[in-house]
Amino acid sequence: MYKYLTAILLLPLFLNSSVLAEILIINVESASNNGLALIGIYDKEENFGKAKVNKKLNTEKILTGAATEISNNKAQIKLDVPFGSYVVSGFQDFDGNGVISGNFLGIPKEPFGFSNDAKGRFGPPKWQDAVFVFNKSNQKITLRLKNYNNQ
Numbered sequence: 001m002y003k004y005l006t007a008i009l010l011l012p013l014f015l016n017s018s019v020l021a022e023i024l025i026i027n028v029e030s031a032s033n034n035g036l037a038l039i040g041i042y043d044k045e046e047n048f049g050k051a052k053v054n055k056k057l058n059t060e061k062i063l064t065g066a067a068t069e070i071s072n073n074k075a076q077i078k079l080d081v082p083f084g085s086y087v088v089s090g091f092q093d094f095d096g097n098g099v100i101s102g103n104f105l106g107i108p109k110e111p112f113g114f115s116n117d118a119k120g121r122f123g124p125p126k127w128q129d130a131v132f133v134f135n136k137s138n139q140k141i142t143l144r145l146k147n148y149n150n151q
Contacts, residue, residue, distance in 0.1 A: 022080060022081060022082055022083055022134075022137060023078050023079070023080055023137060023138050024041075024078070024079050024080075024081050024086075024134050024139055024141070025076065025077070025078050025138060025139065025140040025141070026039060026076070026077045026078075026079070026088060026140075026141055026142075026143055027074065027075075027076055027140060027141070027142045027143070028068070028070065028074065028075040028076065028077065028090065028142075028143050028145065029073065029074055029142060029143070029144045029145065030070050030073055030074075030075075030092055030111055030144075030145040031073065031111065031145075031146070031147075032070070032073070032092065032094075032111065033070050033071065033072070033073060034070075034092070034094050035070070035092050035093045035094040035095070035096065035110075036067045036068065036069055036070070036092070036093045036096070037067065037068050037069075037070050037075050037077075037090055037091075037092055037093075037143075037145065038065065038066075038067050038090055038091055038092075038093050038098070039065055039066050039067070039068075039077055039088060039089070039090035039143065040057065040062040040064075040065040040088070040089055040090065041062060041063045041064050041065065041079065041081060041086050041087075041088050042061070042062055042063060042086060042087045042088075042089070043063040043084060043085070043086055045127040045131075047061040047062070048061075048087050048089075048127050048130075049120075049123065049124040049127070051089070051100065051124075052106070053099070053100050053101065053102025053103075053106050053107070053108055053109075054099055054101060054102055055099060056098065056099055057099070063081065063086070064079060064081060066079060067093075070092065081134065083134055083135050084134060085131050085132070085133050085134070086115070086131065086132060086134055087114065087115055087118075087127060087130040087131050087132075088114065088115040088130075088132075088141065088143055089112070089113070089114045089115070089124070089130070090112065090113060090143050090145060091108070091110050091111060091112040091113075091145065092110050092111040092112070092145045093110065094109075094110050095110075100112060107148050108147075108148050109148075110147075111145035111146050111147050112145060112146070112148075113143050113144045113145045113146060114129075114130040114143075115130045115131070115132050115141055115143065116129060116130050116131075116132060117144055118130035
């Protein structure tokens with residue numbers, strides 16, 4: 001009887017440890033310490049690349065996101081997401097408006113970046129260039145936020 005009761009009481013610990021074991025660690029690098037780093041994780045190709053400068057992102061398009069303060073030109077975000085294929089994108093919000101600010105031509109004024117250091121021409125990179133496979137616990141990726149002219 002006690003064996004079964006002990007097993008039932010310990011079961012949630014094992015379930016939580018397996019769920020929490022799928023941690024993706026995103027190391028953010030930037031040339032500036034100003035503002036927050038806003039990060040989004042995409043799990044569907046059809047949702048990626050829809051963000052526009054000076055406009056709020058439809059949060060239904062991303063799997064999850066996070067914001068963190070940059071200190072000493074670095075930040076780290078740990079997210080609990082299931083194993084799978086993802087694209088991470090982010091930008092440094094200098095003015096605190098929650099959107100990537102840009103000029104009248106749509107060119108970003110704030111540093112931005114994509115997983116795999118993928119670069120696009122006249123827009124975001126292709127999904128295939130930015131996608132990575134998250135398949136091990138505590139896997140780390142680096143997201144380098146750069147100004148448009150330094151891409």
